Amino acid sequence: MKIEAQHVVSLTYDLYVKNQSGVEELVEKTTEEQPLTFLYGAGQMLPKFEENLSTLSTGDTYDFRLTAEDAYGEHDEEAIANLPIQMFEGQDLPEVGAVLPLQDNQGNHFQGQVISIAEDAVLVDLNHPMAGQELHFSGKILNVRPANTEELAHGHAHGPDGHHAH
Template sequence: MNIGNQKVVSITYKLQEGNKSGEVVQEVDNKEPFVFLFGAQQVLPDFEMNLKDKAVGDLFEFGVQSDSAYGPVDENAIVNLPRTMFEADGKLGEIVKVGNFLPMKDQEGNPLQGLVLEIADEHVRMDFNHPMAGKDLFFSGEVLDVREATAEELEHGHAHGPGGHHH
């Protein structure tokens, strides 16, 4: 069976920054493979395009340019927030350190993560860009399994079971 719409796909992969010799950002092995519903807009479009029609046992290697991945760095997503937002009883929380990602919410209550860039007397400088914004990506891996999605998976828009979503 080949990868295509309404198929549940299980893969291993290695994600590297830039190209095949770039820094390894993430590795997913066959003990806990990445499982997703193809065509459900859960992964980057170029990622899906490069896996389409592959079958169990097929190996893959491909790059995704930054503009087709997480886009360029948006300078408007780098902001100074009042230091008092991060304080309790006049002291910064322990996790507020340069280089740490902090779980936060936007004005509509949607979760997002910000990277602490700087801690100043009056503000904390945060970067809300995706960590891979402005970076080309390189994926390599193997297709472990391809199966038909169940009616429930199609209705819910994601894979269930091992490696997938659990309700």
């Protein structure tokens, strides 16, 4: 079956990014037993990722690259947040390198990585961990099926066969 909007796609992927030496290394991988399953066209995936899959059908393999701009954007040196140390009162201070779940005033969830801790603040880098990186995806389309009514109402896939895992 061909991939179309409002279809559930299950696929495997290997994701490679270049390390500091410029050599591509595998950073994420899914398997046929544990595929990535998503509702195509629901805005859950990177738009250019979906665009690269748009002509494919069940059983097809793929191999493509996304520029940093088409993936998670360029690394923004200004995207640093100064979190007041009082935010962490009553709990241990996070370590440098820790990833913190954060929420803005509009209720949007995102993550920030601790880059330093000062006397009165914790400095957090709000860039996506893969910002500034070209992403290289390769994999196989395992299954394509129309989404069921419940999945369409919820705006996401409920697994390869349309049911939530228990």
